[in-house]
Amino acid sequence: MNNIRRGWCPSLFHPMKTGDGWLCRIKPFFAKLTSRQARFIARSASDLGNGFINLSQKANLQLRGFTPEHIQQFIPFANQENLCSLNALEEGKRNILISPLAGIDPSCHQDTILYAQCVHHEIIENETIQFLSDKFSFVIDGDGLYPLTQHHADINLRFYHNQWILQLGYAQQVIPCDLNHCPKLLKQILEFCHHHNYPRLLHQDHTEQFLKETSISGQSYNHSTSSERLSIGQFPQGYHIGIPFGLLNSHDLNVLADISDQYGNSTLQITPDRSIILPYCSAKAHGDLKSFITDQNDIRLHIISCPGKPYCFQGQQPTMHDIQKLIHFWHSKLQTLHISGCAKGCASPQKNPMTLCATPKGYTLILNGRADDKSIYQDLDLTKINSLFLTHSKMN
Ligand code: SF4
Incomplete structure (x- = not known):
C-alpha cells in the first residue's frame, strides 16, 4: 500500500488547498437544503470560487476555487443561512450521514430525524468530542426506500429487524438502542473513547472491549449490504x-x-x-x-471519478477530461468503474470491480481492489485501457 495521508478531513473552518484553489466544504444539516440555501450556495460558488461544486460520498457539497480570504468572507454568511455550525470544533465533528428520505418516505422509520438530532445534540454538548478524530462519523439509517446498510461510520444507528440498534464500525455484535436510551449510550461510548484515547472506533476489538467494560449484552447483526436502493x-x-x-x-x-x-x-x-x-x-x-441523469440505465451512474488534475494537487492525470472518452469504452451496467486521480482514491475508498488509478505515466488498472492496490496492468494509455476493458467484458 502506498504511503498516503488519509487522516485529515477538511471542513469549512479548516479548508484544504487543492489544485484549483481552496476547497470550501458545506455539510447541510440532515442532508437537506432549502431552495434558498441552494441559491445562496450557487451564488457563492460563482462569486467567490470557480463555480464548480462536487458532491461527496458523505452527502456534503464542496465548493472549489476559493481563496482563504473568500472563505473567511463566506463563513458568517453561511452561518446566517444555517449552513454551518457556530464554531470550528462543532463543524469539524458534525459528520452525520442520515437516510436522505427521512421524513419523506413513509417506510423510513419515523424516529430517524429524532436519532440524528440526538447525535447532533451530543456533538454540541459533550466536551469529550474534542478528543475524537475529525473523521469520526455517525450514520443514521432509518431503512425504507433508501437504506444506508453499505455505509459504515464509527457509530451507526440503524433500524433493523423492527428495532433500533447501535453498531460500532463494522461490528457483528450490536446494542439495542431505543430513543430514550440513546443519549446515555452515546455518552458512554464517547467516555470510553476518551478514557482509552481512541480517536476512532472502527475495529471489532473496540466493540468487544466496550461490551465487556460496560457489561452491556450485544446481539448479533447480519445485514445484507446489497439492499436495493431507490432507483433514479x-x-x-x-x-x-x-x-x-x-x-x-x-x-x-x-x-x-x-x-x-x-x-x-x-x-x-x-x-x-x-x-x-x-x-x-x-x-x-x-x-x-x-x-442531469434521470434514467437508471444511464451508464454514467456506473462510473465514479474524482476531479483529478489540474483540480487537485495530487492528481496525476486529467480524469474529468479522460472520462469523456472512457465513458464510451465502459459498457457494464452491472459493475462500477472507479477512476481515481491518484492512489488516495477519495471518490471511492472501498474496493471496486474495476479501478483506474492515475500515475505520472498513465493509469494502473486494478481488478476487484482499491486505488492503492498493486496490479500488473500499469502505465496504460486510453487505447490500452479500451482493449483491456474489451478482454474483461468477454471473460465475464
Ligand atoms: S484521489 Fe483524486 S481528489 Fe483525492 S487526492 Fe487523489 S487526485 Fe485528489
Missing part, C-alpha cells in the same frame, strides 16, 4: 436525479432550486451517492432535468 427517476414521493460524476456548477444548482420551487416542496435532499432527491417533485419537471 420519478417515485411516489418525488424525483431522484443523478449528478454526472458528482460534479455540479452553480448554474445547475440554480436550475434545481427553481425546479424544486416550481414542481416540488422547495427543498433538495443530498444523498451519499452523488445524487439529489427533489421531494414531492411532479413528473412535469422531467423536461427541465435534461442536464
Whole structure:
C-alpha cells in the first residue's frame, strides 16, 4: 500500500488547498437544503470560487476555487443561512450521514430525524468530542426506500429487524438502542473513547472491549449490504436525479432550486451517492432535468471519478477530461468503474470491480481492489485501457 495521508478531513473552518484553489466544504444539516440555501450556495460558488461544486460520498457539497480570504468572507454568511455550525470544533465533528428520505418516505422509520438530532445534540454538548478524530462519523439509517446498510461510520444507528440498534464500525455484535436510551449510550461510548484515547472506533476489538467494560449484552447483526436502493427517476414521493460524476456548477444548482420551487416542496435532499432527491417533485419537471441523469440505465451512474488534475494537487492525470472518452469504452451496467486521480482514491475508498488509478505515466488498472492496490496492468494509455476493458467484458 502506498504511503498516503488519509487522516485529515477538511471542513469549512479548516479548508484544504487543492489544485484549483481552496476547497470550501458545506455539510447541510440532515442532508437537506432549502431552495434558498441552494441559491445562496450557487451564488457563492460563482462569486467567490470557480463555480464548480462536487458532491461527496458523505452527502456534503464542496465548493472549489476559493481563496482563504473568500472563505473567511463566506463563513458568517453561511452561518446566517444555517449552513454551518457556530464554531470550528462543532463543524469539524458534525459528520452525520442520515437516510436522505427521512421524513419523506413513509417506510423510513419515523424516529430517524429524532436519532440524528440526538447525535447532533451530543456533538454540541459533550466536551469529550474534542478528543475524537475529525473523521469520526455517525450514520443514521432509518431503512425504507433508501437504506444506508453499505455505509459504515464509527457509530451507526440503524433500524433493523423492527428495532433500533447501535453498531460500532463494522461490528457483528450490536446494542439495542431505543430513543430514550440513546443519549446515555452515546455518552458512554464517547467516555470510553476518551478514557482509552481512541480517536476512532472502527475495529471489532473496540466493540468487544466496550461490551465487556460496560457489561452491556450485544446481539448479533447480519445485514445484507446489497439492499436495493431507490432507483433514479420519478417515485411516489418525488424525483431522484443523478449528478454526472458528482460534479455540479452553480448554474445547475440554480436550475434545481427553481425546479424544486416550481414542481416540488422547495427543498433538495443530498444523498451519499452523488445524487439529489427533489421531494414531492411532479413528473412535469422531467423536461427541465435534461442536464442531469434521470434514467437508471444511464451508464454514467456506473462510473465514479474524482476531479483529478489540474483540480487537485495530487492528481496525476486529467480524469474529468479522460472520462469523456472512457465513458464510451465502459459498457457494464452491472459493475462500477472507479477512476481515481491518484492512489488516495477519495471518490471511492472501498474496493471496486474495476479501478483506474492515475500515475505520472498513465493509469494502473486494478481488478476487484482499491486505488492503492498493486496490479500488473500499469502505465496504460486510453487505447490500452479500451482493449483491456474489451478482454474483461468477454471473460465475464
Ligand atoms: S484521489 Fe483524486 S481528489 Fe483525492 S487526492 Fe487523489 S487526485 Fe485528489
